[in-house]
Amino acid sequence: MKKSIGIFDSGLGGLTVLKVLSQKFPNESFCYLGDIARLPYGNKSPETIRKYGVQILKFLKDQNVKALIIACNSASTVFLGEHEFEGIPLLNVIEPGSKEALRVSADKKIAVLGTSATIRSHAYEKTLKRLDSSSVVIEQACPLFVPLVEEGIVDDPITEMVAERYLSEIKKDKIKTVILGCTHYPVLKSDLAKTLGPDVVLVESGEVLSEQLQALFKSGVILKEVDNSRQIRVCITDLTDHFERLAQKLMNPEPIGQLEKVVL
């Protein structure tokens, strides 16, 4: 039986990652889990986030997966340094995101935007400093961004006002590399770019994860599918019309089938 790639987020933000991966790997099947019933993770304790994460990884493992991806920065903070789960390769967004930011940054001054949980953990700062001790890291929690995305308030004066508030220090410090340390934030890319200006590089999780996945294929740790009879499943732990519409919008133009409501 064909094996798929398991991927999860606290909600629908991780679909920004699924979209990129599904476009880069057109023969691969994916099984996505959005834990909408318990969103947000960003204001929860590390113990609770870890408990939810383990539950979801077990659920995805039961779906016949060959790799597991944590497409949620808040959840990635509690699985840092863990590269497999019960024998299955496990990827998180923080280590590859940090490497990519250091690669593209000329002055090694890097800002990290994230949920309160991600920023409170200092996972990016610790990882960036471990990789390059000369790097200067500024962290900024942006707790209002996730609800704005979940409500579809994008390309909107309200979002720009909020961005202006959160990003003022980063602008003042003339930081040119900004990690979008939450998988919801790529949806706000145009609002953020407008606020920060065109010469600021925004580092996204989807892109960096596709390189990590490519490396797993190349090294033969997991095998590539050769035919194109793939399936993309999007499972969520709560289902309303609102989520159905939002999921279509986030994945557009990639088609997705009906959302599946699952119990963990």
Ligand code: DGL
């Ligand atoms: N998408 C999650 C992340 O990347 C944030 C959403 C939440 O707070 O649950 O951190």
